[in-house]
Amino acid sequence: MKTTTIYQIAKELRISSSTVSRALKGHPDISPKTRERVLEMAVRLDYEPNMFAVSLRKNSSKEIAIIAPTLSGFYYDSFISAVEFEAKKLGYSVIVLLSGDDPIAERQNLKTCRQRRVACIMICITSKTLHTEIFESIQSSDIPLIFFDKVPDFAGVKSVCSDDFAAAAIAANELLCKNKVNSLSIFGDPNFSITRIRQRAFEQTFLDVNASAKIQVVHASSSAEAENAVVQAFQNYKPDSIFCMSDEILIGAMKAVQILALKIPEEVSIISISNGFFPRLYFPEITYVETSGFKLGQLVMDLFYHAVQGHAINTNSILNPILVRGGSI
Amino acid sequence: MKTTTIYQIAKELRISSSTVSRALKGHPDISPKTRERVLEMAVRLDYEPNMFAVSLRKNSSKEIAIIAPTLSGFYYDSFISAVEFEAKKLGYSVIVLLSGDDPIAERQNLKTCRQRRVACIMICITSKTLHTEIFESIQSSDIPLIFFDKVPDFAGVKSVCSDDFAAAAIAANELLCKNKVNSLSIFGDPNFSITRIRQRAFEQTFLDVNASAKIQVVHASSSAEAENAVVQAFQNYKPDSIFCMSDEILIGAMKAVQILALKIPEEVSIISISNGFFPRLYFPEITYVETSGFKLGQLVMDLFYHAVQGHAINTNSILNPILVRGGSI
């Protein structure tokens, strides 16, 4: 590989490497004529800066790390897409580290980030994440650490997430507005604060608005469990509606609805909190409260941009969910 | 950030930095006792090697770049997951570059890879990618370039992909075995060789086996187009089966099936080539020929591992598709 360095440009032009370095990055001291010549030669020699040298010198890389449990299409893919899209505008690249639901792997991922001295870490924690000293150790280093979506409970963290309370409240309201008062409500892993918040919001709103309304709460930490829960529920009693806390739950519930051959919305109404992709797979399309991974990615990049500018990062940023009506209620 | 360097370890131990460097990587020259002491001190000081310095010195990074059109859950997410999983075992990280369907962005992504001197590039081309010098320029550099899934036509490239011919042939066979002889067959963008191969395989197999069978071919480059195609087809005539070349097409077709309220498999049979996730969303589950993104990712990492060992990479690696029966035929 014919690697061109600033020295070669300098030699070619019989000037010093520092002049070349400065000219290349538009330093105001350099005369237009010199700059011109340098830029031209750089193109001619197909010069590309050696990122390793730059990083070593500056002691920071142009990389953003995203740590997520998985990539599979419920949420993170769109989050990552948004981050990647914005990042490249700023000259950053995105490195993706997957944790599964394994806190050990997550810990290892964090170490990798530190080792690579990434410019920023964006992380969605596992359901089993407990130990906090690694987070603190990173917080106290100079790497910005931003939690997204699944945020740990302990204080002082920077985070971006949807307004989980509002999202569930909106869903509850929508059901009640349509006189659905007997809800099977399926939530995810209660280890996540996101789950507890959504559940509290849903129950509270539902019963506040209509004291005689009924909620049957179920926890399902996979699509299969959600499917099961629906099948079970319809053997015992007939809820008039199903609330799904997430896409993962929605697709399980919908599988059950198909198996039971329930007519939507005649026999059962469906509403979900969702990224927006899966609800459109069905007919009628499912009404959902959108908590967009893509928008969240854009939001976090706003924060990042501020941080790069040297501004402090707000502790928490919250995205407002919106209701998207399908034909499922 | 308290950055520990080998110098600090050296100073602490009153030995030289080169000894530390050697001890740290298990160089045989170093006495067990010294090594012991170095390792211990490294742990105590929480030493982590500075990747920038290592990379600068060695002129290569521990990064694998994946360039894909998108992340959205049809295929690439599972491919990337597999690569990431295997990569970290070898101490590599994965950087993800998205091109959309834009060859300009793709080109830019390739430049980024070169600039970052990634250890390897794995790329799935856009539908508009033409034979460009940039590929050759990269091939001739020392960065391994491996195409996956969507592979360009021009010769001499290294690639991994599923056996596209076999996949479509298996699907055609399965339909005929079940006496489905009037197929609506939906294919993707004919710019991709993958599309042309699957189409040729399907038509050839279908008509070879049963000369009186009928195929109605449609091209759809999005789910919406596929949905449309199915609705149209059922207005004009009644195919007994639908073949979908990909998941993207499948979900469009299934939307139409729901809209038309067609009974599966009584009124229409469905078969798809798929990554395996979407077929299970429906009931009955859709029969599909699996072309696994995850397995492809594992395969490409095998190649990569060989390359790292200094062995040459085989020109083409092919993954055998398998039939997974649901209840849709």
Place this chain on the structure above:
DNA sequence: GTGAAAGCGCTAACAA
């Protein structure tokens, strides 16, 4: 078995 020293390519303080 261990140390001294050069250098990977770049930036920035200091000089001129």
Place this chain on the structure above:
DNA sequence: TTGTTAGCGCTTTCAC
């Protein structure tokens, strides 16, 4: 406006 120089942290000859 431009040049000189000293590193960033590591690896690796070459010497002892």
